[in-house]
Amino acid sequence: MLSSSSHVSPSAALRVFLIDDEPLARLRLRQLLADMVVPTVTVVGEAASAAAALQWLSQYRADLLLLDIRMPGLDGLALAERLRHWHDVPAVVFVTAHPEHALAAFDVEAFDYLTKPVRRVRLQEALMRVMHRLGRVPRPMVETTHPMGLEEEPAIMVSVRGQVIRVPLTEVLYLKAELKYVTLRTARSIFVLDESLTDLEPRLGPRFLRVHRNALVARQAIRELMRRPAAPDSEDERDGGELWSVLIAEVDEWLTVSRRQLPAVRDALVAEGL
Known part of the structure; x- marks a missing residue:
């Protein structure tokens, strides 16, 4: 009772x-x-x-x-x-x-x-x-300092089978919208979030770059930008049957870059010395 x-x-x-x-x-x-x-x-x-x-x-x-x-x-x-x-x-x-x-x-x-x-x-x-x-003081989602006073790395909190797991942003390679969910990819794991990329983007900060309406990529994870053949059933922008894509480090996956985001991706890669 x-x-x-x-x-x-x-x-x-x-x-x-x-x-x-x-x-x-x-x-x-x-x-x-x-x-x-x-x-x-x-x-x-x-x-x-x-x-x-x-x-x-x-x-x-x-x-x-x-x-x-x-x-x-x-x-x-x-x-x-x-x-x-x-x-x-x-x-x-x-x-x-x-x-x-x-x-x-x-x-x-x-x-x-x-x-x-x-x-x-x-x-x-x-x-x-x-x-x-109500005048309540909620505890912070992520502590901003270590006990030794060093700054803690920002992270995304994800839920896995009822447990909350902290994924440091330095481990996140990309986030991609698929159907009603967002996939978060690290080198070792894939997590599913129910938040939108629009909600997540401002919280991720400048270390992430939007390459497409359905994808945000960690700048440090991009290894190459090139044109690749489009899939036969692709609905993305085509240019002579090819699509611009970025290669994601550690997992060797290619993500499509939209024509609208291509200039920003090129500028970011030049800034990174790639």
Whole structure:
């Protein structure tokens, strides 16, 4: 059984309650929250209807509701409106497949409005907003210094079978968008991320170069730029049946360079002395 506490540590985990009539949607949120490194999150319960949520909330406490809008019976907007009159009301972040309700959501003082399928980076942004509003201080995702005071190498945090693994940026050769996911390639491993290249690019910094709309490559990993025969079913820009490509060190893979990005890739290679 869960009980509430009158005192909350500034660094305490965010207590999250899930409300969605779709079991798979709740499972997806649980998986995203389980993989979250910052802020620390505890899923304290879930409900498939507003009525069940009201019953739970009348007995237990949550800091945040991740709330669907369209549900049988009382919908999410009506539930949020009812909760506004409660004492110690939880924060509300709507998670819905219907973007047309955004204005109504903020009328009931929602903290954020996420559309399905939810991306980890947007969910994290919403959680951080709630944490700051509650006066909590989340621990940093990556420590900036070693115990000896030396700067730590920046890294990407990836989730593998429920474990969070730190991949230093110096080990990343490239990131490539494929279908709904992004593949992160090192010399020894391949990881799958559910963040977009657009979200990742500004966080990677100048050491990575966009060579195509679907690929970011570490500058130090590029060994050669040349024209190569295009695959028969390639949808990329063709020039006499050939495509510009870069050779990736250590794995000897070729990645296509788009015509739009070709000047920037050439300039970068000249700057690197290649």
